[in-house]
Amino acid sequence: MGNKQCSITMKKEKELLVFTNKNLPYKISFNLNTGEYQKISDKETKTIKNVNPFFANVYYKNIINEEEFPIYDKMINMAAM
DSSP: OOOTTOSEEEEEETTEEEEEETTSSSEEEEETTTOOEEEEOSSOEEEESOOHHHHTTOOGGGTSOTTTOHHHHHHHHHHHO
């Protein structure tokens, strides 16, 4: 189950998974169709390759709420094995 204390949250918007880190002034989106990440700020949206700084020091299980996103939780658990 996701941790409500986590600084990062995820929501699904059509083909995008949008991640918000309350400690950063921008969001990250992952396009499920293309596999691309984008950095979304008030000024611009641009494709990026390195998302590590955004997710640094956060355990993935604390981001994804298993009850809300069961398929993504299962996919990540399989990939993490």
